[in-house]
């Protein structure tokens with residue numbers, strides 16, 4: 001299959017969420033991992049990045065955990081221009097071995113987690129529309145590069161992601177050994193749901209105790225890339241914040257279309273790592289085989305990604 005060529009498109013044509021001809025073509029050709037056609041970004045795309053970055057900076061200083069702040073400094077992101085993944089990786093890779101890897105869109109659950117195991121981070125390269133800075137129909141490069149990647153510069157956090165990827169592998173191995181097909185689908189559905197909930201309430205929306213101030217700071221990327229929710233998650237009296245408990249997290253449904261009313265707190269990344277260990281232990285003991293129904297719904301493609309994974 002031929003890859004999509006950057007030179008087939010007009011420079012500056014734009015790489016905007018839902019309006020990126022390069023991405024559409026790549027998807028039509030069934031490509032998942034792609035190049036980043038940097039010349040195709042429009043001036044409007046660069047300007048959107050600049051505006052998003054400028055308004056987040058003071059919020060990060062106030063509400064982001066110290067590892068993230070150090071990560072932002074270490075990555076040397078350009079506040080004025082869209083990030084070039086190649087440049088990001090020059091700073092990121094020597095620190096933890098992680099690399100941002102451009103993708104054309106959705107990556108099925110198993111492949112996504114397995115990328116983490118290999119220290120690759122599937123990265124969206126389009127950016128939200130200029131007139132909708134706060135509205136995110138799907139992840140974009142601001143969420144992925146300025147929300148996730150700074151965390152990947154931290155060794156303990158990076159090791160936790162790898163451990164999570166190993167956990168997904170254990171799940172696929174376990175589920176593939178089940179002979180009864182109906183039981184196999186039922187069980188893998190429950191395990192993926194548990195893993196997705198864990199990922200959501202930690203990697204995407206986690207809070208951490210801050211030893212310096214005695215308060216809370218955000219480490220979840222969904223929080224760190226949202227101007228409104230970053231302040232809300234720490235300041236709002238409407239948010240319930242509890243110590244992270246595995247039995248709760250894996251059974252707790254979530255909705256993605258509004259600010260989160262319930263968040264979980266970890267003590268440190270060592271604590272988070274130990275929770276992933278425990279998650280795998282529970283999985284092996286069968287404790288994730290019957291988690292509470294509800295969101296997120298596991299689609300056919302995610303199920304197949306686990307059952308057909310080459311493990």
Ligand SMILES: [Fe+2]
Pocket residue numbers: 139143148204221222
């Ligand atoms: Fe994310």
